[in-house]
Each structure stands twice: as C-alpha cells, then as structure tokens.
Amino acid sequence: MDKIFSKRVFIFLFATFFIITLFSYGNCQPKVSKDTIPQDTSGPIRQQIEKLYSPKTLDRIEGAIALGKMGRKAAPAVPFLISLFEDSESVWLPTERHFTSPGKEAAKAVVKTKDLGAVSLLTAALKNQNAEGKERAAEVLGDLKDHQAVPALIQALKDPNPEVREAALETLGKLKDLQAVDPVIASLKDSSPEVREQAIETLTNFKDSRAVPALISILTDKNAEVREKAVEALSELKDPRAVTPLQASLKDNSAEVRKKAVEALAKFKDPQSVLAVINTLKDTDLDVRFESIKTLGEIRDARAIPALIPLLKDNLKKIRQEAQSSLRKFEEQAVDPLIKALQDESLRIRSGAAKILKDITGKKYGENHQKWSEWWEKSKKVQ
Numbered sequence: 001m002d003k004i005f006s007k008r009v010f011i012f013l014f015a016t017f018f019i020i021t022l023f024s025y026g027n028c029q030p031k032v033s034k035d036t037i038p039q040d041t042s043g044p045i046r047q048q049i050e051k052l053y054s055p056k057t058l059d060r061i062e063g064a065i066a067l068g069k070m071g072r073k074a075a076p077a078v079p080f081l082i083s084l085f086e087d088s089e090s091v092w093l094p095t096e097r098h099f100t101s102p103g104k105e106a107a108k109a110v111v112k113t114k115d116l117g118a119v120s121l122l123t124a125a126l127k128n129q130n131a132e133g134k135e136r137a138a139e140v141l142g143d144l145k146d147h148q149a150v151p152a153l154i155q156a157l158k159d160p161n162p163e164v165r166e167a168a169l170e171t172l173g174k175l176k177d178l179q180a181v182d183p184v185i186a187s188l189k190d191s192s193p194e195v196r197e198q199a200i201e202t203l204t205n206f207k208d209s210r211a212v213p214a215l216i217s218i219l220t221d222k223n224a225e226v227r228e229k230a231v232e233a234l235s236e237l238k239d240p241r242a243v244t245p246l247q248a249s250l251k252d253n254s255a256e257v258r259k260k261a262v263e264a265l266a267k268f269k270d271p272q273s274v275l276a277v278i279n280t281l282k283d284t285d286l287d288v289r290f291e292s293i294k295t296l297g298e299i300r301d302a303r304a305i306p307a308l309i310p311l312l313k314d315n316l317k318k319i320r321q322e323a324q325s326s327l328r329k330f331e332e333q334a335v336d337p338l339i340k341a342l343q344d345e346s347l348r349i350r351s352g353a354a355k356i357l358k359d360i361t362g363k364k365y366g367e368n369h370q371k372w373s374e375w376w377e378k379s380k381k382v383q
Helices: 002-022 043-051 057-069 071-082 102-113 116-128 131-144 147-156 162-175 178-189 193-206 209-220 224-237 240-251 255-268 271-282 286-299 302-313 317-329 332-341 347-361 369-382
Strands: 091-093 098-100
Touching: 043 057, 043 071, 057 071, 057 091, 057 102, 071 102, 071 116, 102 116, 102 131, 116 131, 116 147, 131 147, 131 162, 147 162, 147 178, 162 178, 162 193, 178 193, 178 209, 193 209, 193 224, 209 224, 209 240, 224 240, 224 255, 240 255, 240 271, 255 271, 255 286, 271 286, 271 302, 286 302, 286 317, 302 317, 302 332, 302 347, 317 332, 317 347, 332 347, 332 369
Parallel strands: none
Antiparallel strands: 091 098
16 A cells, blocks of 8 residues: 555656646746847748747757757857856756756757857857856867867866866866966866866876976875875876875875875886885785785886785785786796795795796696705706
8 A cells, every 4th residue: 555655656746847847937048139040040940049038948958959950050049059058947858868958958059060150159158157157168168179269268267166167177178288288287276176186187188297296296185086186197197207206195094095006106117116015015905905916016026026925825815816916927036936935834825836836937846845946946057
C-alpha cells in the first residue's frame, strides 16, 4: 500500500512539475529591440528571432535551438541571441530530457553560426552583461577561436566576479595566444582558489617557460588543490628548474600533493631526486609509498636498490609486487645486491630476489646463493 501511495505521489509531483515547466513564463528577453530585426531577414529566421521575445521560457529556448540548427544562415540572428545570454531561467526540455535555459541554448546557437562577425558583439558582452552573460560570452569566444578577442579577455581577468575571471582564463587557454602569458601569471595571485587553479591550467596549455618561476612559487599556496595543480603543471612542462622545488613538495602536508610530486619526479628521471624519493618510502600514505617505488624504478639510480629490497617482505602484496617490478628495471645493476639478498633471513626476500634474478638473467638457480654467486663471478670475467 505504501509503495502504491509513494508511486502516486511521485507521479503527481512529476506531472505538476512538468506542467509548471511547460508553461513557465519569464521576463528575460533580448535587450535588443524587436524593431531592429532587419527587414530583409528571411521568414523562417525572423519567425525564430521573434520567438526569442516570447514570455514563455520554452518558446525562447526552442527559438534559440531552431536558429542553431540553421547554422551559418542564422547569422542575422546573432545580435539577438547574444542579448539573450543573460536569460538563465532553467527549465526541463522534454525533447532533450535535460534542464537548459534560453541563455545556454543561445550560446550554443551562436557557435553553430560560425559567424566571426560576432566577436565584437561578444567582447562588448564581456563588459556590459551580467556575470552569467559574461561567462557565456567568454565560452563562445573560446569556441569561435578568434584571436581578436584576446585583449577583451585579458581585461575580463579583472572582472569583479570570479566565475567570469575563470571563464576568461579557460578561453585564453584554448586560444593559446602568448600575449596573454603575463596577465595569466598575474592571475596566480587571484583571491579565488578556483581562478588560481584555472590560471595554472591555462599556463600549462601555453607551454611557455616564462610561467615556470611563477608556478614554482605557487607550490606553497595555502590551498592544497592549487598546489596539486601546480605540481601537475610543472610535471607537464618538464623544466629542470622545477626538480628541487618538487622535492620539497614531497614533504607537503597533503598526501595528494606528495603523491603528485612523486609522479612528477618520475617524469624528470633526475638522479638528484633519488634520496628524496627514498625517504618517501616511509610515508604514512600507502599511495605515496606505492608511487615512490614506481618512481625509483623509472629513475634507475643504483642507490635505490638497497632501499627497495627490504620491501620484498612488506606485509602488503601490492607493495611487494611493485618493488619486484621496479627492481627488474635495474637489470644488471641489481644482480649483485639481489644475490646477497638470497642470504637474508626473510623467506619473502629470498624468494622475491630469486624470482627477480630469474627474470633479469634467464637463469634458474632458485634460492641457491652459491650457484648464483659462481655464475655471476664467471659472467663478470667474460665481460
């Protein structure tokens, strides 16, 4: 009985919501006067532009969608679509089965017109519309990929709304115009952590070495997610100046930052990082320890071998297996230490060492220390 009642309540509420949505009215309409529709605008386009002025939200949405489907032919509608960007009345679109708004569909439609003449109107919208309209203008400029918009986007980095600044940064990252490098670097000091994160991502897209010192400086940002992004960016840029600062990040109070720093050092494969990474084998976080083992296998500095061998007896199978995998990568460098490990009191170390020796050399002497030693001495003489 309760299930039937609950189902009926759900159906009633959904039906009520659907009807309200279907016939919802709103006051957001294009700011451009309807009287400015050019006289020579074709009938179908004029019809859809006029729909943008409907008091019904769904009508405005459908008008924008229809204009988008017309593609380049709908270029005359661009000023009216842009002026609809501020319309954020979100409703359920039955045909598409998702929520949307006239402003969102208008932005999609402008992109589909591929009208580069829209750039001047969009840059004006970056200054004159509300925050949501400015965001949409920035996003559309990114999709149109016209570099004329760069100065206006740089100016938008000073907008009082952080979401607008973030959208402008994202678009600058798509355009990859190097005249924006210094303004984007300045955004690393933005008061919003989300804006700082987007600035880091944009600088990564630029791949410009001028960003490296600024990215290094933000490794000490008060926000852990920002520090994490900075580590990832330096990892992508692979500038050797980042190696020492990344070693310092191995002591960060965020386990995720430490993990990303270890992963980044694996890409550099710089032997000077070995001792710092060896120290992280004792990290309190399992993922950090695991990545440290992998990184030592990537760097392949012989100083790491004595630190890796004891991990063959770790309580965690995951750690033991990764230690074996890393030790294999050292190849002949690891043979002598592994033969010595065959005398260890730990069965796990002995069996692990024997398995790795077999994988490296192709020989099958098991855990017999004497046979391995004799074979190795003969091999060295031949070499």
